Amino acid sequence: MKIIAFGATSSTKSINVQLARLAASLVASADVEVLDLNNYEMPLFSEDQEAQIGQPQLAKEFLAKISDADAIIVSFAEHNGSYTAAYKNILDWSTRIDRNVFQNKPAIFLATSPGPGGASSVLATAVGSAQFFGADIKASLSIPSFYDNFDVETGTLRNPELQKQLTEVMKSLS
Numbered sequence: 001m002k003i004i005a006f007g008a009t010s011s012t013k014s015i016n017v018q019l020a021r022l023a024a025s026l027v028a029s030a031d032v033e034v035l036d037l038n039n040y041e042m043p044l045f046s047e048d049q050e051a052q053i054g055q056p057q058l059a060k061e062f063l064a065k066i067s068d069a070d071a072i073i074v075s076f077a078e079h080n081g082s083y084t085a086a087y088k089n090i091l092d093w094s095t096r097i098d099r100n101v102f103q104n105k106p107a108i109f110l111a112t113s114p115g116p117g118g119a120s121s122v123l124a125t126a127v128g129s130a131q132f133f134g135a136d137i138k139a140s141l142s143i144p145s146f147y148d149n150f151d152v153e154t155g156t157l158r159n160p161e162l163q164k165q166l167t168e169v170m171k172s173l174s
Contacts, residue, residue: 009077010086016075045092078119100134118144138172
């Protein structure tokens with residue numbers, strides 16, 4: 001199984017990238033590619049920009065990565081209760097090429113934050129809108145208080161209950 005995983009953020013120190021990487025590692029024998037959204041940085045989407053530059057090659061390349069995958073794991077960072085600007089911009093450009101961005105692939109949506117909410121607001125938004133962008137959501141999970149529950153040095157969850165939940169969520173891709 002080929003898995004594309006990414007944190008829906010442009011942060012180079014993203015805790016959501018760490019969570020996506022851990023989640024993907026739980027799928028036995030998977031070929032995992034972790035995308036860096038910084039490699040898909042495009043001008044801020046607007047219809048005026050689209051009329052001027054057309055469809056950016058980077059949006060086409062992002063969609064090609066999704067197309068080549070058997071499954072997708074996204075871990076959503078939350079900025080002021082919503083998507084990060086980096087993720088929203090990639091989503092906006094991609095939907096102008098193909099509204100079915102996730103191409104009906106099985107997907108796991110995750111989220112984490114340093115606080116007790118675990119980015120649950122953005123996760124709820126992402127799960128709620130997934131059907132409009134062709135994501136076949138198999139499961140979702142929010143991990144609260146990232147630094148209390150995640151061992152950054154080993155890239156593992158310290159909290160056995162959360163580890164059990166994440167393991168169960170990832171089994172839904174099998």
